[in-house]
Amino acid sequence: MPRPIGRELLRVQVNGEERELLVRPYATLLEVLREELRLSGTKHGCELGECGACTVLVDGLPQLSCLLLPAQVEGAAITTIEGLADGAALHAVQRAFVERGGLQCGYCTPGMVLAAKALLDANPTPTRQEIKEALAGNLCRCTGYASILDAVEEAARLLS
Amino acid sequence: MRRAGELHVVGRALPRVEAAAKVTGSIAYADDIELPGMLSCKLLRSHHAYARIISVDTSAARAMPGVVAVITGHDLPVKYGIMPTCEDELALEHEKVRFVGDPVAAVAAVNEETALAACRAIRVDYEPLEAVGSIEQALVPPDDEPIHDYAGPANVHRLAALEFGDVDAGFAKAAHVREDVFFFEGNTHLPMEQHSATAQVVGGKVTLWSSTQDPHYVHRALSKVLGLPMGELRVVAAPHGGGFGGKCDPFSHEIAVCKLALMTGRPVKCTLTREEVFYTHRGRHPVLMWVRTGVDDDGRILAMHFRSALDGGAYGSYGPASTLYTGALQTTTYAIPAYRFEGVRVFTNKAPCGPKRGHGTPQPRFALEVHLDKLAGELGLDPVELRRRNYVKPFTRTVNWLRITSCGLSEVTDRVLEASGYEQRLRRPGHGMGFAVSSYMCGAGLPIYWNRLPHSECVLNVGRGGVTLLSGATEIGQGSDTVLATIVAEELGLGPGDIRLVTGDTGLTPVDLGSYSSRVTFMAGNAAREAGAKMRALLVKAVAEKEGCAAGEVRVAGGRIGVMSFEEAALLAEERFGTLSTRGSYTPPEGIGGRYKGAGVGPSPAYSYSAAVVDLDADERSGEIRVNKVWLGHDIGRSINELAARGQVEGGVYMGLGEALMEAQAYRDGLLRQPSMLDYKSLTFLDMPEVETILVETVDPEGPYGAKEVGQGPLLPVIPAVVSALHDALGVWVDEVPITPDKVVRVLSARSKGKEPRYGPKGFPEVPYPALVKVAPPDAATASL
Missing domain, CATH: 3.90.1170.50 (Aldehyde oxidase/xanthine dehydrogenase, a/b hammerhead)
Structure with missing residues (x-):
């Protein structure tokens, strides 16, 4: 049995809901989201910050949840893929991914959608090159990226 | 079969049926399952x-x-x-x-x-x-003991030696003979x-x-x-x-x-x-290949001899099939009148290799296409023209007894050449374009273990729960669910989103061999279509009887069966016939392959055809290759969902470029060099060029609505087209993939020293091949279907 390390209190806002959790101080935000909060929409592809699958928004900015510790997100507002739609109505970025075929197996999709949303929040009319640069940290093995680019451009149109 | 104009949902670019669940994070993958x-x-x-x-x-x-x-x-x-x-x-x-x-x-x-x-x-x-680390080492008796005790000699796992037609006579008649050696480094799926x-x-x-x-x-x-x-x-x-085979x-x-x-x-x-x-792992085998081809004065192939040596890693996996696949599909693009294949797979102390997208065929396709480019160069022939003179014809049988039906090879060639401007291209230093073609199976003709079950079965139920298809096929991202839902929807006059799917569950669904060898659209698709057509017939019959009209007068479309809504018709049919449950199954036809030992690998009810043009710039100083654009023409038979089909082409091109330029599962002193996503290089958004997808519909006579595969084929021509484009750009041959910048720099350095402008393996090892199994080719009557 590993040496017990005491749990610490973490206060965060997740998808608009205030949460108080007792967490292992060395647990990653990815583990807290998936294992403590059961928000399994956030995916793990490497758990080493290499693939982008675990991207969530922390205070509106795209972050790799596998590289964040509780102390780094204390008091922050976190958006996961489960928090993007408005009830049953898909967010424009989600709608665009559906309509433009911006996904196949779907495993990179939550991270990709959130990274795209963060880009469009900061730059509502990105060029194709700007989209590529913003999403270059998110790997996808299925699509060849083309339909994701189409989806982000479509989302920009839907949001304007 | 209904004609194209009569199709309502087949062929449309509709969203995938499970897309909403995937963009909301609500779909539960295996690791998302949580039980008390x-x-x-x-x-x-x-x-x-x-x-x-x-x-x-x-x-x-x-x-x-x-x-x-x-x-x-x-x-x-x-x-x-x-x-x-x-x-x-x-x-x-x-x-x-x-x-x-x-x-x-x-x-x-x-x-x-x-x-x-x-x-x-x-x-x-x-x-x-003492660990075994290479093909050459595996072929000599080990210092300690063989990795497995059931094979041999040394660490040989599997040998194959087949000859179709008189190869020696073909070479004797040839005006020109060329030999080349190639190496394909292994790589992994990286799902x-x-x-x-x-x-x-x-x-x-x-x-x-x-x-x-x-x-x-x-x-x-x-x-x-x-x-x-x-x-x-x-x-x-x-x-x-x-998955990608992993x-x-x-x-x-x-x-x-x-x-x-x-x-x-x-x-x-x-x-x-x-x-x-x-x-x-279970990924792409490293394969060393040697190929010799004899042609006549016009460049027509008279004989081919192909040897492959596969580094199988530590276990058998799909190895016997992988070995034969390195020799099976050379003949589905080119009419080769006499063909000899010798293959060997060895055990080494590395992670086991197995099937990856294109299973055993991307390696020989790379070798064959580059070999033909070199042959064309020697003959002073245009490489496209050399290929065209040797293309297989539709509805023929190959020398190794594979049945070719629909074949859009000429058309995919024409279309990518036209779209890319390949033949009129302007030349500038460091710029090149390359062309290659390929072919792939629409499902393996035989199951992995011997049995007589249908390869795909499904059950279609209609009742208060709506329309539910039970199929053993598995959605692995390739669009299996969307294809099956679209086919059932087409038969029942509904939309794909109206079909509930229960898939890949051995407790609930009838047998299906799974998602490999590009088999779902053709095989599970045909099974789903049969079940759908039977259900449609029941609904139409009930409505026709009630309305007192002929079945042919009942139109099925837009959620209606004749004058009734689908729900009304379903209720009526259940009152009339009892439980509404229909079945469909698919077994590949007899006689699509030969009867020799090893004939189980290669036959398929249909083959897809692809052609690629790659446009790139290569930097002479750094050795870096920048791919500008890829044109990919694919004979899909008919696309069931155009959006998903284009996605498969784009994804296949992406994976082919990765394999051509950077992806490698390589070892140093028995240790894997890159067991992380940072060290295992794959293309990012910034590396991926534009892809122009050209879908060619040849409407296969046996595919569902004429459909063929698209999941694996489009990867295949990309790799040799990159090699060819690099030669066009810099005048050097890199006969080993991936073409990393260091290899380009080395070959340029060799050329500047007056050495052969080629990077690649120097020779092919001595292999203890068994005596050739000589197979008579089909006679003229059989060869033309």
Whole structure:
């Protein structure tokens, strides 16, 4: 049995809901989201910050949840893929991914959608090159990226 | 068959049926499954490439608080493997380990952290053996002992030697003969999702949820290893985060969680780390190839001799099939009147190789296409023209007895050349364009183990629950669910979103061999279409009887069956006929292949055809290659969903470019060089060029609505087209992929010193091939269908 390390209190806002959790101080935000909060929409592809699958928004900015510790997100507002739609109505970025075929197996999709949303929040009319640069940290093995680019451009149109 | 204009949903670019679940994060992949009281499982893996196990001491691990069970190879002593001829794997090894990453023990504990700590507390005493690291080394007698005792000589796993027609006579007649040697470094699938499996035992019956591509084969392996009847086991293919062939074998972690669940009475989950996924592998074989072709004065092929040597890694996996695939499909693009194939697969102490997108055919396709480019150069012929003179014709039979039906090879060639401006291109320093073609199967003609079951079956139910299709096919991201829903919807006059799907569940769905060999659209699609057509007939008959009209007058479209809504018609039909449940099944036709030993690999009810043009710039100083654009023409027969089909082409081009330029599963001193996503290079958004997809519809006579595959074929021509474009750009040949910048720099440096402007293998080793099995080619009447 590993040496017990005491749990610490973490206060965060997740998808608009205030949460108080007792967490292992060395647990990653990815583990807290998936294992403590059961928000399994956030995916793990490497758990080493290499693939982008675990991207969530922390205070509106795209972050790799596998590289964040509780102390780094204390008091922050976190958006996961489960928090993007408005009830049953898909967010424009989600709608665009559906309509433009911006996904196949779907495993990179939550991270990709959130990274795209963060880009469009900061730059509502990105060029194709700007989209590529913003999403270059998110790997996808299925699509060849083309339909994701189409989806982000479509989302920009839907949001304007 | 209804004509194109009469199709309502087939061919449209509609969203995938499961897209909304994927963009909201609500779809539950294998690792998202959470059951009450569930335990975490971790595997202890060998850190030796090759060693005898002296002892395994699990006492310290068992004594740890939170550890519920520990198992070793003695608990699972039954060997298994995907192919009946090489069942050489144990879920946990107890005699010797054969690669770094070979599983030795498994722990079930209250959480993953405890399971990992317990794995570290297991003491394994190893006696290291001399590891085998290369094809050449595997061909000579080992210092210690062969990696497996069932094969040989030395570490040879499998040999093949086949001859169709009189090859020597063909070479004797040839005006020109050329030989080349090529090497294809292995690479891996790198699915975004790590493998995960969860087992639960209820009432003595085991259910396994796993990220598998073919639950049917896992089901068989579990039954064999656990010693339980198939009826007590249920394997469910969980929603899948990417396969590409990497989740086609039964795996240690799948077997271990079942055993641990049976022992503890609690659900057990095992999810691999990314590093473990690299060791689990089953990816693209490294293949060394030698090819000799004789042509007449006009460049028409008279004879071809192809040799391949595959580095299989530590276990059999699909190896016998992989070996034959390196020799089977050369003939489906070019009419070769006399053909000899000699293949060998060897065991080495590396992670086992297996099937990856294109299974065994991307390597020889790379070699063959580049070889033909060189041959054209020697003959002073345009490389496209040389190919055209040798293209197979539709509705013919190849020298190795493969039945060709619809074939859009000429048309995909014309279309990519026209779109890319290949023939009129302007030349500038460092810029090049390359062209290549390929062909792939629409499902393997034979199952992996001998049986007479249909390859795909499905059940279609209509009732208060709406329309439900039960199919054993698995959605692995390729669009299986969308294709099947679209086909049923087409038959019933509904939309794809109206069809509920229950798939990949051996407890609920009838048999389907799974998602491999590009078989779903053609085989499961035909089964779904049959079930749909039968259901349509019932609904139409009920309505026609009620309305007093002929069945042919009842129009099925837009959610209506004649004058009735679909629901009204369904109610009427159930009152009239009882339970509305129809079935469909698909078995490939007889006679699509030959009757010789080895003839089981290569036959398919249809072949897709692809052509690629690659446009790139290469930097003479840094050796870097910048791909500007790829044009990919693909004979898909008919696209069932255009959006999904284009996505498959774009994804195939992406993966082909990765394999051509950077992806490699390579070793140094028995250790994998890049077991992480940072070190294993793959294309990012910034590396990926524009792809222009051209879908050509040849409407295959046997495919559902004429459809053929699109999942694997488009990858194949990309790799040789890159090599060809690099030669066009810099005038050098790199006969080894991936073409990393260091290889380009080396070949340019060699040229500047007056050496041959070529980078690649120098020769092909001596292989103890058996006597050739000589097969008479089909006679003229048989060769023309």
